[in-house]
Amino acid sequence: MLDPTSPIPLYYQLKTILLDQILQGKWLVGEFLPSENELTKQYQVSRQTVRRALAELQREGRISTHKGKGSLVAQPKLEQDLLRFYSLARSFSKGPHRVSSRILHRDRTSAGPVVARHLRMQATAPVVIISRLRYLDGEPIMLETSYLPSSMCPDLEKESNLEALYDYLEVTYGIYIRRAEEFLQAVSPTPEEAYHLKLPQGIPVFLVERISYTPKDQAVEFRHSVIRGDRFRYKVELH
Amino acid sequence: MLDPTSPIPLYYQLKTILLDQILQGKWLVGEFLPSENELTKQYQVSRQTVRRALAELQREGRISTHKGKGSLVAQPKLEQDLLRFYSLARSFSKGPHRVSSRILHRDRTSAGPVVARHLRMQATAPVVIISRLRYLDGEPIMLETSYLPSSMCPDLEKESNLEALYDYLEVTYGIYIRRAEEFLQAVSPTPEEAYHLKLPQGIPVFLVERISYTPKDQAVEFRHSVIRGDRFRYKVELH
DNA sequence: GAGTGGTCTAGACCACATT
DNA sequence: ATGTGGTCTAGACCACTCG
Numbered sequence: 216m217l218d219p220t221s222p223i224p225l226y227y228q229l230k231t232i233l234l235d236q237i238l239q240g241k242w243l244v245g246e247f248l249p250s251e252n253e254l255t256k257q258y259q260v261s262r263q264t265v266r267r268a269l270a271e272l273q274r275e276g277r278i279s280t281h282k283g284k285g286s287l288v289a290q291p292k293l294e295q296d297l298l299r300f301y302s303l304a305r306s307f308s309k310g311p312h313r314v315s316s317r318i319l320h321r322d323r324t325s326a327g328p329v330v331a332r333h334l335r336m337q338a339t340a341p342v343v344i345i346s347r348l349r350y351l352d353g354e355p356i357m358l359e360t361s362y363l364p365s366s367m368c369p370d371l372e373k374e375s376n377l378e379a380l381y382d383y384l385e386v387t388y389g390i391y392i393r394r395a396e397e398f399l400q401a402v403s404p405t406p407e408e409a410y411h412l413k414l415p416q417g418i419p420v421f422l423v424e425r426i427s428y429t430p431k432d433q434a435v436e437f438r439h440s441v442i443r444g445d446r447f448r449y450k451v452e453l454h
Numbered sequence: 455m456l457d458p459t460s461p462i463p464l465y466y467q468l469k470t471i472l473l474d475q476i477l478q479g480k481w482l483v484g485e486f487l488p489s490e491n492e493l494t495k496q497y498q499v500s501r502q503t504v505r506r507a508l509a510e511l512q513r514e515g516r517i518s519t520h521k522g523k524g525s526l527v528a529q530p531k532l533e534q535d536l537l538r539f540y541s542l543a544r545s546f547s548k549g550p551h552r553v554s555s556r557i558l559h560r561d562r563t564s565a566g567p568v569v570a571r572h573l574r575m576q577a578t579a580p581v582v583i584i585s586r587l588r589y590l591d592g593e594p595i596m597l598e599t600s601y602l603p604s605s606m607c608p609d610l611e612k613e614s615n616l617e618a619l620y621d622y623l624e625v626t627y628g629i630y631i632r633r634a635e636e637f638l639q640a641v642s643p644t645p646e647e648a649y650h651l652k653l654p655q656g657i658p659v660f661l662v663e664r665i666s667y668t669p670k671d672q673a674v675e676f677r678h679s680v681i682r683g684d685r686f687r688y689k690v691e692l693h
Numbered sequence: 694g695a696g697t698g699g700t701c702t703a704g705a706c707c708a709c710a711t712t
Numbered sequence: 713a714t715g716t717g718g719t720c721t722a723g724a725c726c727a728c729t730c731g
Contacts (some may be wrong), residue, residue, distance in 0.1 A: 224719060250697060261721045282698050283728035397690040401640035401658040401683025419640040421660030442638025451636040451690055463700060500702045521717050524711035
């Protein structure tokens with residue numbers, strides 16, 4: 216329940232509670248949350264406070280509100296993952312794409328200075344490294360290396376089925392990812408990257424670095440991805 | 455003043471009025487707006503209504519609010535354009551960057567099939583074309599070409615000071631841009647692009663296509679930008 | 694007609710900054 | 713002490729959706 220004596224505003228407490236419940240699947244995507252009136256009764260706060268909590272969730276894209284109907288859970292954006300890159304060649308083909316991946320490498324070593332800085336941890340602390348080659352319709356398009364603090368996900372390197380890494384983190388370790396930052400560059404691939412992606416000479420690639428955070432803003436994953444630049448494009452919606 | 459009989463909410467009317475006054479320089483950057491109490495008296499609305507208007511302006515980065523002091527006009531975000539690209543080399547330098555631009559070309563011609571498709575207009579209808587070379591600290595980093603329907607902004611091609619295009623559209627034509635889509639690719643520059651950006655051989659570039667929309671989802675601008683890929687990076691926040 | 698979210702008001706208490 | 717923005721309440725009316 217809410218704590219009126221806390222220095223944390225009530226609307227923010229409520230927002231956090233609702234978001235946690237959404238992430239834990241109390242209401243699935245497309246299902247309605249309780250109405251504002253019900254929430255005021257349930258949490259014993261005014262309607263404005265409820266509305267402010269809901270407004271923030273809406274602004275962050277977790278719910279959508281509809282006059283006369285109610286508020287419902289929206290499709291999460293983080294799962295777009297691969298989906299943020301759209302195939303240029305196939306952008307107009309109707310059918311769904313066939314996505315697969317192959318693990319190139321799994322290991323557990325010390326973080327090293329670069330990864331440690333991104334994950335805000337000690338350079339000597341252990342991390343799990345997972346390298347994956349991801350395919351779209353059988354064609355290699357993305358070379359991806361993830362680094363996670365071993366302390367947060369012990370024995371992750373022993374798991375072989377990592378198709379849906381974020382789902383696995385949720386189910387196995389109770390790690391939820393609330394937000395992420397991505398940094399894109401346009402660069403020439405290294406010979407190794409060009410080999411794995413079967414890239415002809417002179418084709419540039421996206422270099423995408425992603426850092427994922429928990430609800431408490433703890434860095435969970437540093438991900439380094441290389442994507443073929445000429446055949447795929449990255450879409451961003453600005454509001 | 456505000457019109458209580460209008461279907462447009464009071465907070466939105468007030469927000470629009472305040473934004474216009476900011477854009478017209480009634481208060482300069484760093485100057486304080488009237489306090490919330492003064493605004494309630496001046497516009498004869500409740501404090502919550504004033505606060506909602508101010509909250510939207512704050513969320514859009516036009517003002518900043520400070521407890522116990524007041525609300526003041528914020529530094530414009532360089533149209534948010536350049537800001538999405540962060541200099542790698544200078545990312546840790548403290549001082550503000552010096553941004554400038556030079557117009558390479560201005561014209562008014564028919565749209566042609568590609569631009570017409572993006573702007574959802576007739577290929578034979580006229581568009582204004584503006585090519586700009588943009589500099590950061592004196593170094594050319596971005597080559598940008600904008601296409602706008604001439605019907606929406608007549609005589610725009612005759613304007614010479616287009617540093618802040620979006621502000622100019624707002625003040626002169628009353629065109630507000632609510633949202634935009636961007637599509638990124640990583641490609642090799644054309645010889646002309648490499649020349650303007652003074653790019654050494656083999657350096658990839660971002661190709662960014664942006665379509666901007668009004669609140670009524672009418673396409674206002676199609677923009678084609680080329681940015682040096684190795685020295686700048688594009689940041690995306692995922693929620 | 695009943696329930697929903699959208700807007701608006703009048704008033705209150707708080708933490709913070711300035712005088 | 714005064715004024716500022718930040719939070720919160722109780723109540724009201726509206727437009728919309730659905731049965």
